Structure formats: structure tokens, C-alpha cells
Amino acid sequence: MNLFAEIRTLVIDSLTALQSEGVLPEGLDFANVAVEPPRDAAHGDMATNAAMVLAKPAKMKPRDIAEALVAKLTADDRITVAEVAGPGFLNLRLKADVWHGVITAALTKGAEFGMSNMGMGTRVNVEYVSANPTGPLHVGHTRGAVFGDALASLLAYANYDVTREYYINDAGAQVDVLARSVYLRYLEANGQEVAFVDGTYPGDYLIPVGQALAGAYGDKLVGKPESVWLEDIREYATDAMMHLIREDLASLGVEMDVFYSEKSLYGTGQIEGALKALENKGLIYEGVLEPPKGKKPDDWEPREQTLFKSSDHGDDVDRPVKKSDGSWTYFAPDIAYHYTKVEREFDELIDVFGADHGGYVKRMKAAVSALSDGEVPLDIKLTQLVKLFKNGEPFKMSKRAGTFIMLRDLVEQVGPDVTRFVMLTRKNDAPLDFDFDKVLEQSKDNPVFYVQYANARICSILRKANEAGIDVSDATLLDAELSGLTHEAEINLVQKLAEWPRLVEVAARTHEPHRVAFYLYELAGEFHALWNKGNDVVDLRFFQEDNIAATQSKTALIRAVAVVISAGLGILGVTPVEEMR
RNA sequence: GCACCCAUAGCUCAGCUGGAUAGAGUGUCGCCCUCCGAAGGCGAAGGUCGAAGGUUCGAAUCCUUCUGGGUGCACCA
Numbered sequence: 141m142n143l144f145a146e147i148r149t150l151v152i153d154s155l156t157a158l159q160s161e162g163v164l165p166e167g168l169d170f171a172n173v174a175v176e177p178p179r180d181a182a183h184g185d186m187a188t189n190a191a192m193v194l195a196k197p198a199k200m201k202p203r204d205i206a207e208a209l210v211a212k213l214t215a216d217d218r219i220t221v222a223e224v225a226g227p228g229f230l231n232l233r234l235k236a237d238v239w240h241g242v243i244t245a246a247l248t249k250g251a252e253f254g255m256s257n258m259g260m261g262t263r264v265n266v267e268y269v270s271a272n273p274t275g276p277l278h279v280g281h282t283r284g285a286v287f288g289d290a291l292a293s294l295l296a297y298a299n300y301d302v303t304r305e306y307y308i309n310d311a312g313a314q315v316d317v318l319a320r321s322v323y324l325r326y327l328e329a330n331g332q333e334v335a336f337v338d339g340t341y342p343g344d345y346l347i348p349v350g351q352a353l354a355g356a357y358g359d360k361l362v363g364k365p366e367s368v369w370l371e372d373i374r375e376y377a378t379d380a381m382m383h384l385i386r387e388d389l390a391s392l393g394v395e396m397d398v399f400y401s402e403k404s405l406y407g408t409g410q411i412e413g414a415l416k417a418l419e420n421k422g423l424i425y426e427g428v429l430e431p432p433k434g435k436k437p438d439d440w441e442p443r444e445q446t447l448f449k450s451s452d453h454g455d456d457v458d459r460p461v462k463k464s465d466g467s468w469t470y471f472a473p474d475i476a477y478h479y480t481k482v483e484r485e486f487d488e489l490i491d492v493f494g495a496d497h498g499g500y501v502k503r504m505k506a507a508v509s510a511l512s513d514g515e516v517p518l519d520i521k522l523t524q525l526v527k528l529f530k531n532g533e534p535f536k537m538s539k540r541a542g543t544f545i546m547l548r549d550l551v552e553q554v555g556p557d558v559t560r561f562v563m564l565t566r567k568n569d570a571p572l573d574f575d576f577d578k579v580l581e582q583s584k585d586n587p588v589f590y591v592q593y594a595n596a597r598i599c600s601i602l603r604k605a606n607e608a609g610i611d612v613s614d615a616t617l618l619d620a621e622l623s624g625l626t627h628e629a630e631i632n633l634v635q636k637l638a639e640w641p642r643l644v645e646v647a648a649r650t651h652e653p654h655r656v657a658f659y660l661y662e663l664a665g666e667f668h669a670l671w672n673k674g675n676d677v678v679d680l681r682f683f684q685e686d687n688i689a690a691t692q693s694k695t696a697l698i699r700a701v702a703v704v705i706s707a708g709l710g711i712l713g714v715t716p717v718e719e720m721r
Numbered sequence: 722g723c724a725c726c727c728a729u730a731g732c733u734c735a736g737c738u739g740g741a742u743a744g745a746g747u748g749u750c751g752c753c754c755u756c757c758g759a760a761g762g763c764g765a766a767g768g769u770c771g772a773a774g775g776u777u778c779g780a781a782u783c784c785u786u787c788u789g790g791g792u793g794c795a796c797c798a
Binding site: 171172174176177178179180183187189192195196202225226227228229272309312313314315428429430431432433440441442443445455456457459460462463464465467469470495496497498499500501502522524525565566567569570571573581582583584585587589590593596597600601604642643646647649650654655658661662665668669671672673674675676678681682683684685720 | 722723724725726727733734735736737738739740741742743744745746747754756757758759760761762763777778779791792793794795796797798
């Protein structure tokens with residue numbers, strides 16, 4: 141139930157009626173007519189811009205349209221007052237029981253209150269993490285993982301048919317490096333002294349892989365040339381790394397639907413097929429790129445390469461798909477991979493990349509645009525850096541000194557819930573400060589705590605009422621008499637609840653799950669404000685020992701709040717707590 | 722040199738396909754704890770929304786230019 145959408149429908153219906161009465165001209169576009177919460181509550185419960193938006197196309201004065209609309213709207217029994225204000229705003233006040241209906245709807249629908257049909261089953265592929273299978277996930281990956289996962293859940297909540305996908309880069313040179321590094325660990329496990337030169341991965345996490353390999357092969361591979369073992373070890377090592385990565389993801393509560401292997405594209409004609417598709421559109425040619433201006437690499441020399449004419453689809457320059465020696469560039473399999481997404485009949489694609497891949501956005505969009513003839517939109521969300529702090533001091537990370545922070549370090553120290561929520565307290569394209577101490581702090585400036593605390597307080601009251609023998613089961617609260625909820629602070633809270641379905645749609649449309657986190661913080665704020673008013677105004681306390689009916693109506697309200705908090709935290713992948721410990 | 726992202730209160734940040742007097746936390750100042758959980762509460766002060774133009778009835782939001790910060794820039798993944 142989206143109250144704003146319902147009132148908007150009423151406004152549109154009224155406008156249509158005015159057209160048939162000849163008050164308004166035909167052929168008006170109502171798409172921009174909005175019904176929103178007013179910025180200032182003193183203006184009313186809802187506001188619509190209809191008169192201002194339509195003034196120009198209807199060639200009428202905004203106030204004249206507004207006046208005509210007022211007469212229509214006040215005839216509806218949900219509206220108590222409709223008045224024209226300012227340049228042509230129409231401020232509406234709703235009957236109290238309309239607001240109370242929000243509580244009933246939340247209690248009836250539970251977690252489904254707020255779900256939207258906006259997606260209408262659109263098939264959307266959300267690709268995220270996609271870290272190279274060369275080691276465990278670190279902090280940067282964590283943000284991408286949390287963001288992508290929350291975005292996927294958000295879209296699912298708005299009735300998109302979501303596929304969560306991880307692209308495994310298991311075919312490039314980096315997995316050869318991995319294999320060589322593991323081979324060194326293997327030699328080590330066979331009692332040899334080894335040196336980790338530049339260009340190998342020295343991480344400890346490869347030690348058990350080398351040992352396992354020694355267990356499986358004994359010393360059969362010792363002293364053998366690379367050609368003998370590279371392929372086997374590469375596969376063995378990438379499997380081991382993907383196992384690590386899956387464990388990391390699981391510890392965060394991230395579950396992928398599809399792990400798509402880059403290697404599986406090779407030898408099957410899929411890369412050739414994707415490039416053929418581009419070639420058929422006349423977008424592949426042999427050519428020589430201009431050197432980059434201003435920053436010319438020292439070893440630059442003109443080379444003829446196979447190029448994709450990405451500049452035809454919004455890119456700045458054309459991009460090579462083959463190296464000068466004829467082998468694929470990394471871009472080629474990526475094109476093929478995205479081609480499979482188009483062929484798998486997704487209606488929309490979303491890629492979540494780290495900000496350091498920003499330079500990759502245009503060419504990828506160009507490729508998808510070309511391959512789908514502009515039919516399949518690709519949105520690429522970049523997640524900015526996470527800056528770590530401890531005791532207010534920047535936490536310097538160094539691979540060499542072993543202070544590189546991994547996903548598992550975060551989860552071990554602060555838990556998956558805090559990790560996830562904090563990662564979503566900033567827009568994806570803004571850098572994020574993550575302070576190990578602050579995120580565990582129990583105070584109002586810690587949003588995780590503040591939201592969880594609200595939920596815990598609500599649970600506490602429900603327990604208390606139960607202990608006092610008052611029935612506060614959802615079934616009973618559904619029938620509770622709500623007409624007593626008239627105090628401004630109570631209505632404020634209800635109105636905040638009413639915004640939830642609307643917020644879900646805004647967040648889903650903009651692909652911005654952080655809006656959910658901010659909304660929950662605001663909702664918790666309204667709840668705490670009402671609680672605190674109970675300190676002074678006894679009638680506002682949720683638990684009224686000598687008044688069962690009042691207790692039930694007030695617990696119905698806060699139970700609805702808990703329902704929305706749980707639903708919102710569910711989207712973020714955070715478990716609501718019932719008690720603060 | 723080019724591209725992308727960012728610039729909002731002292732600080733950290735929200736700001737809804739453009740909407741009314743631009744919001745929150747924190748910090749500062751004043752008052753408040755016999756009270757369902759004070760791990761706080763109420764109030765005040767605090768802004769040329771980086772700058773200048775433009776579009777619009779209306780711009781923090783859209784366009785152009787500029788300034789300042791971040792990131793990336795043939796063949797590496």
C-alpha cells in the first residue's frame with residue numbers, strides 16, 4: 141500500500157474529470173504530476189505540483205487549475221482540507237483514519253508492506269564483487285559486495301527478477317602468476333628454500349594450498365618445467381581461491397546465483413562470436429591508435445591492432461580487442477561475457493565496479509549498446525574507496541607489513557551486520573570512512589546502533605506488555621482501535637511509515653540502496669523522539685498499565701515500525717536485534 | 722592533454738525523474754535526569770549550496786565555462 145501513489149491516482153483522476161468537463165484542455169501529459177510529502181509539515185500532509193506543471197501546457201494560470209482541483213479533491217472522503225499555497229502548490233490534509241490505515245496495512249502485510257510492483261518482473265542481472273581469484277577479499281571488495289547485494293535485494297523487493305552474478309577472471313595472466321606462486325609454496329612444502337621475487341604473490345594464504353598440492357602430488361612436480369605443471373596448478377589454485385572467496389562472501393551473508401567463468405568463454409567460439417556480431421555491425425576494423433596526448437608512454441610506438449569502434453556508441457576513442465601479436469586483449473572476453481548477458485535475455489544489466497575501474501565504464505557501455513542495438517541498458521555503479529580508521533587515526537594498510545585489511549578481519553572484529561550497515565551509510569560514489577571504534581559505539585551518531593536500538597526498544601515493550609498479560613499479538617493488534625492515535629508525534633511517526641513504499645521505489649529506480657539506510661535512521665529518530673516525549677507526557681507512553689485498549693493501539697503503531705525496520709534491514713542484509721547486549 | 726567522480730553549517734554527510742523558509746548527526750552555547758531503557762531530552766546560534774553565466778513560473782539539483790580535490794588513461798588484468 142503506497143498512500144502517496146493512491147493520492148496521486150486520485151489527483152490524476154480528478155484532472156481527467158476536469159478535462160471531460162472542459163475545464164482543462166485535452167492532450168495533457170500528467171507524467172510530471174507528483175504527490176510528495178511537503179518539506180514543511182505545517183503545509184499539510186501531502187503536496188502536489190499538478191497546477192504548476194500543467195499551467196504552461198494548458199495555457200492557464202496555476203492558481204486557476206489549483207482552484208478547480210481543490211473542488212474535486214475535497215469531494216473525496218479521504219481528504220479533509222485542500223488549499224492552494226505559494227506559486228500554485230496544492231496542500232492536502234488527510235483524515236486521521238487514512239493515516240491509521242498505514243498501520244493496519246503494515247501489520248497485515250508484514251515484510252511485504254513496502255514491496256512495489258515497479259519492476260514488473262523485469263529480468264535484471266547484477267554483477268558484483270568479481271574479484272580476481274588470486275586471494276581473499278579485502279576491504280574494497282567488501283564495499284562492492286555489500287552494495288551489490290543490497291542493490292539486488294532492493295530490486296527484488298521492487299519486483300525485479302534479479303540474478304546475482306560473479307564473473308571469475310580465471311583466464312588472464314594473473315592466474316598464471318597465482319599458479320607460479322602456488323608452485324613456490326608447493327616446493328616449500330617439499331622442503332625447499334624459495335624466494336618470492338617481484339611478480340609473485342607472497343601471501344600466507346597460499347601456504348595451505350601448496351601443502352595440499354604436495355599432499356596430492358608428492359614430489360612429482362619438483363624440478364619439472366612450467367609446461368608440465370602450469371595448467372594443472374592453475375586450475376587447482378583458482379579453485380582453492382574461489383573457495384576462499386566463497387567463504388568470505390558467506391561470512392558476509394552474500395549468496396550469488398551465478399559464478400560465471402571467463403575461462404569458459406575460451407575455446408567455445410564465444411569470444412569470436414561476440415566480435416563477429418560487432419563486425420557485422422561494421423564496428424570492427426584494423427587500425428592504429430593515436431598516442432594519448434600529454435602523457436605519452438616512454439615506449440609508445442604505433443601498432444596496428446584490431447579495434448572496436450566504441451566511439452560510435454559514446455566512448456572517447458576506439459578500443460583494441462586484439463593485441464599487436466594477435467591475441468585477445470582483456471576487453472575481448474569482457475565483451476563476450478556481456479554478450480552472454482544479452483543473449484541470456486536480461487532486460488537490464490548492472491555492473492558494480494571499484495572506482496579504479498572508472499575508465500572502463502564508457503567502453504563497456506558502448507559494447508553493450510552495440511551488441512544489444514541499444515535495447516539493453518547497462519548501468520555501472522562505481523564504489524569509492526573505504527578509508528579505515530582506528531581510534532580516530534587513519535589506519536595505514538601495507539601488504540608488505542601484513543597490515544592489509546581483509547574482509548574476514550572486518551567481519552571478525554565488528555560482525556557482518558555492522559560491516560554491512562556501515563558500508564551503506566554513504567552514497568556509493570562518495571569515499572567512506574570506516575572507524576573500527578566508532579562503528580561499535582553505542583550512541584546516536586552511530587546509525588547502526590540507533591536503528592537496532594529502536595527495534596530492541598519496541599521488542600522490549602512487546603515483551604513487557606506480554607508479561608503484564610496484555611495481548612499484543614499481531615492478530616489482536618490488527619483489530620486494535622487506532623482512533624486514539626492523534627498526537628502530533630504519533631502522527632509524525634505514522635507519516636514516516638507511509639513514506640516507506642515510496643522510498644523503496646525511489647531507491648530502486650536510482651539504484652541507490654543507501655537511501656534505505658538513511659530512511660531507517662530517520663524512522664528510528666522519529667520513534668525515539670516519540671519515546672522520549674513519553675518521559676514528559678505520560679499519555680504518550682506505549683505501555684499503559686491500566687489501559688489495555690490504549691496499550692494495544694500504541695503497540696500496534698510501534699509494531700508497524702518494527703515491521704518496517706525489519707523489512708528495511710532485510711534489504712540491507714542486516715539482522716534486526718531484539719535486545720541490546 | 723583527455724575522460725569520469727566529487728565540492729552543501731566549524732567537522733562528517735543527507736537532500737526524492739527541478740518545487741515552498743536547504744536538513745540530520747557531531748561540535749559550540751543555554752536549560753533539563755524521582756519518569757515504559759537518560760547507551761539521553763528540549764532549545765539557540767551556525768549556510769553567497771566552490772565561482773560566474775544560462776535554461777525555467779521556480780535551480781543545491783539541468784546546461785556552459787572556470788577554480789579546487791580524487792581516479793583512470795596504446796599492447797597490462
